[in-house]
Amino acid sequence: MNLDLSDEQVFLREAARGALSRFKTLEAAREALDGKDALPDLWPTAREAGWPGLLIDEAHGGAGLDAFDAMLVMGECGRVLASVELLGHLPATAILGDAPAGAGLLDQLATGERRAAYLPVCPPGDVHTQWTIDPARGIERALAPSAAHDPNAAGQALVSGELSFVPDAPGADVLVGVALLDSEPTGIAIDLAAASGATVQATPRYDATRSLGHVALADAPALLLDAPPAALASAWHLAQALIAAESLGSVETALDVTVAYAKERHTFGRAIGSYQAVKHALTEVLRQLDNGRSLLYYAGWARRGAPDEFPLAASAARSVAGRALDLAARTMISVHGGIGATWEHDAPLYFRRAQLSRRLLGGTSGATDRVAGEVMAQAQAA
Amino acid sequence: MDLDDTPQQAAYRSQVRSWLEQHASEAPVLEGPEAITDEQELIAARRAWQGKLAEGGLAGVTWPKEFGGQGLGPIEQVICNQEIGRARVPGILDAIGVGMLGPTIIAHGTDEQKARYLGPMLHADEVWCQLFSEPAAGSDLAAVQSRARQQDDGSWRLSGQKVWTTNAQFAAFGLLLARTDPDVPKHKGLTMFIVPIDAPGVTVRGLRQISGEAEFNEVFFDDVPLAAEAVVGGVGNGWATALTTLMFERVTIGLGSEGLGYNSSRFARAIARVEDARRDPEVRRELGEVASELIAVRFTGYRTLTALQRGQIPGPEAGLAKVTIVSSAIKAGDLIADVLGPDALAQDSEWAYMISFLPGLKSAGGTEEILRNTIGERVLGLPPAPRLDKGVPFSELRSKEGAPV
Numbered sequence: 088m089n090l091d092l093s094d095e096q097v098f099l100r101e102a103a104r105g106a107l108s109r110f111k112t113l114e115a116a117r118e119a120l121d122g123k124d125a126l127p128d129l130w131p132t133a134r135e136a137g138w139p140g141l142l143i144d145e146a147h148g149g150a151g152l153d154a155f156d157a158m159l160v161m162g163e164c165g166r167v168l169a170s171v172e173l174l175g176h177l178p179a180t181a182i183l184g185d186a187p188a189g190a191g192l193l194d195q196l197a198t199g200e201r202r203a204a205y206l207p208v209c210p211p212g213d214v215h216t217q218w219t220i221d222p223a224r225g226i227e228r229a230l231a232p233s234a235a236h237d238p239n240a241a242g243q244a245l246v247s248g249e250l251s252f253v254p255d256a257p258g259a260d261v262l263v264g265v266a267l268l269d270s271e272p273t274g275i276a277i278d279l280a281a282a283s284g285a286t287v288q289a290t291p292r293y294d295a296t297r298s299l300g301h302v303a304l305a306d307a308p309a310l311l312l313d314a315p316p317a318a319l320a321s322a323w324h325l326a327q328a329l330i331a332a333e334s335l336g337s338v339e340t341a342l343d344v345t346v347a348y349a350k351e352r353h354t355f356g357r358a359i360g361s362y363q364a365v366k367h368a369l370t371e372v373l374r375q376l377d378n379g380r381s382l383l384y385y386a387g388w389a390r391r392g393a394p395d396e397f398p399l400a401a402s403a404a405r406s407v408a409g410r411a412l413d414l415a416a417r418t419m420i421s422v423h424g425g426i427g428a429t430w431e432h433d434a435p436l437y438f439r440r441a442q443l444s445r446r447l448l449g450g451t452s453g454a455t456d457r458v459a460g461e462v463m464a465q466a467q468a469a
Numbered sequence: 470m471d472l473d474d475t476p477q478q479a480a481y482r483s484q485v486r487s488w489l490e491q492h493a494s495e496a497p498v499l500e501g502p503e504a505i506t507d508e509q510e511l512i513a514a515r516r517a518w519q520g521k522l523a524e525g526g527l528a529g530v531t532w533p534k535e536f537g538g539q540g541l542g543p544i545e546q547v548i549c550n551q552e553i554g555r556a557r558v559p560g561i562l563d564a565i566g567v568g569m570l571g572p573t574i575i576a577h578g579t580d581e582q583k584a585r586y587l588g589p590m591l592h593a594d595e596v597w598c599q600l601f602s603e604p605a606a607g608s609d610l611a612a613v614q615s616r617a618r619q620q621d622d623g624s625w626r627l628s629g630q631k632v633w634t635t636n637a638q639f640a641a642f643g644l645l646l647a648r649t650d651p652d653v654p655k656h657k658g659l660t661m662f663i664v665p666i667d668a669p670g671v672t673v674r675g676l677r678q679i680s681g682e683a684e685f686n687e688v689f690f691d692d693v694p695l696a697a698e699a700v701v702g703g704v705g706n707g708w709a710t711a712l713t714t715l716m717f718e719r720v721t722i723g724l725g726s727e728g729l730g731y732n733s734s735r736f737a738r739a740i741a742r743v744e745d746a747r748r749d750p751e752v753r754r755e756l757g758e759v760a761s762e763l764i765a766v767r768f769t770g771y772r773t774l775t776a777l778q779r780g781q782i783p784g785p786e787a788g789l790a791k792v793t794i795v796s797s798a799i800k801a802g803d804l805i806a807d808v809l810g811p812d813a814l815a816q817d818s819e820w821a822y823m824i825s826f827l828p829g830l831k832s833a834g835g836t837e838e839i840l841r842n843t844i845g846e847r848v849l850g851l852p853p854a855p856r857l858d859k860g861v862p863f864s865e866l867r868s869k870e871g872a873p874v
Contacts, residue, residue: 088472090472091775342849366841370844370848378761381768382761392471402761403761459752462734462756
């Protein structure tokens with residue numbers, strides 16, 4: 088039994104914290120909301136640290152690490168609302184790593200010379216029995232993009248479909264995801280430098296630190312990936328685990344900042360943190376944070392240690408982390424009083440992060456629903 | 470990061486498993502048509518079973534060898550608990566004695582006390598109970614009012630009342646926290662005693678709960694004589710001794726509870742049987758939230774184990790897991806009652822029992838509110854609320870408006 092960070096993992100986390108501390112990410116986030124082009128380009132920092140290749144094996148120039156290591160880095164990004172395009176890049180590299188046909192792309196993606204974005208397609212569950220995508224609006228889920236064999240090129244397909252709110256798609260070089268070929272899910276990779284018929288339109292954002300794009304594919308030429316369906320599903324769950332880790336990083340900061348304020352701010356002659364109402368609100372954030380942390384361990388372990396449980400573990404982590412972030416951001420605002428609801432303070436940045444994050448990649452509610460489906464299926468099978 | 474046994478742990482597991490395979494047929498049956506229903510008979514059978522477990526080395530796993538234990542670590546205790554669960558046989562009857570009170574005597578008792586009490590405790594020849602909480606001293610345990618007065622010959626006389634006492638109805642001894650000096654601040658005037666439950670002046674009365682069952686007792690002491698040798702850990706040193714017990718309580722809970730039987734699969738199974746409920750978005754959302762938190766607690770347990778394996782003692786933050794278990798189980802019970810309707814509250818329904826049991830569990834081992842205060846102060850470092858009892862002699866404090874202590 089060992090459920091703790093290794094020395095290497097502690098080092099990875101500290102190094103990430105150190106690298107990101109060189110940038111004023113929060114100030115930039117506020118200015119970016121004002122429409123200024125203020126966000127620092129953190130991709131060179133990511134490349135220097137080796138994050139683009141975290142999940143790519145060493146034979147292709149990566150670090151050959153696992154989901155939990157990637158989650159540690161995501162947590163550090165979340166702490167300071169750093170805009171590093173890993174949420175899109177890492178699940179894409181995970182699919183390619185499981186597809187021999189995609190191996191040729193890995194070397195450049197491992198160094199970060201080129202950047203990939205994952206086209207999120209949700210694997211079937213017990214309610215939605217098809218591979219589906221997030222709708223542009225509303226709650227009706229749409230079918231995954233469709234692919235047809237390219238008559239002119241073996242191993243290639245032409246893909247059509249529209250995907251909304253794709254993380255880190257603007258500026259990406261390669262799109263990697265899932266399309267339906269004769270109704271069967273298949274992995275696809277679209278090289279945006281070469282492809283006609285693929286457009287990425289950056290979307291205006293409630294949270295300026297989050298890069299999102301609408302992707303339109305009209306007979307876009309794509310490389311057919313021979314990744315097994317399990318790997319395609321696993322990429323979705325990996326994305327859930329990564330956004331969960333990122334969210335919990337934001338919870339940590341929100342809690343730290345709020346606790347510090349509750350110790351220092353006095354009313355009626357005593358620190359506000361000594362009032363039970365404030366104390367209990369903060370311990371509730373801690374409780375949800377700690378539950379989320381435990382689920383990150385579960386997800387990090389399950390991806391390799393118990394792949395059958397990875398969908399449950401990652402979805403549970405996402406579910407708890409999403410709610411924890413919403414609560415942490417709201418508590419941050421209320422404990423700070425009126426100032427917490429103004430742009431004078433960082434709280435609105437965390438609040439905006441919370442509200443948008445919870446609706447991406449199938450939403451926190453989608454993850455919660457999958458937990459219900461998984462535990463009922465397990466219980467019935469037992 | 471892994472959840473696997475080391476080769477050493479695997480060897481221990483198979484040793485425990487094979488002992489259980491050989492002896493499982495001797496275990497008392499608690500469920501099903503052949504279950505023992507007579508209370509007296511059941512207790513006798515469980516005591517005998519604990520004796521067998523002790524002989525097989527499956528009780529007192531972490532106790533030092535010189536006191537009949539195995540001298541092993543918390544991980545081996547967990548492995549043992551897991552294997553007992555897997556074999557579907559009852560564990561030891563006196564988990565409070567062996568898990569918390571015995572280790573307190575080992576830490577603070579005299580050689581004579583250790584020689585006299587530990588062996589019979591481990592084998593359940595004598596069952597123990599914990600006499601700490603009182604009607605006006607629960608979360609604020611140091612406010613106990615049970616009063617022991619020393620006599621001229623060095624012996625003591627004890628009067629007062631304890632409550633929430635599990636197993637008192639068949640216990641031989643209790644470990645009791647009493648006030649021996651009311652004229653000093655409350656944490657200072659306390660002393661720990663070993664009290665024979667059959668001593669003159671001791672009355673045990675069952676305390677019925679919402680469920681209708683009496684799992685706890687009230688215990689009354691009316692001028693009960695105690696020998697000078699009944700003191701554990703020194704006169705006036707009761708608070709430090711009690712903290713040791715409470716520390717072992719946290720360890721025991723951290724090691725063994727596995728969510729007190731409140732786990733996601735049990736709740737999911739009940740709901741999945743109802744086709745309409747299985748597809749209802751509201752039901753799914755509630756179940757998904759509850760299940761996520763209960764699964765989290767399972768892994769919090771593994772994190773606690775990792776820490777214990779490294780010799781770290783669980784801190785107050787371990788209490789957050791209890792808050793999650795209880796609040797999740799309350800939500801699950803509510804959801805299941807919504808799904809099953811009034812049938813969930815039928816006389817013999819496991820859900821009726823759970824729903825009735827949980828409101829009390831919320832306060833067990835310290836109320837949730839006090840637990841949140843402690844965690845806020847010790848873990849988050851928030852300042853304490855101003856206290857009116859610091860440095861004040863206990864005799865000048867009061868427990869009720871208008872009532873002197």
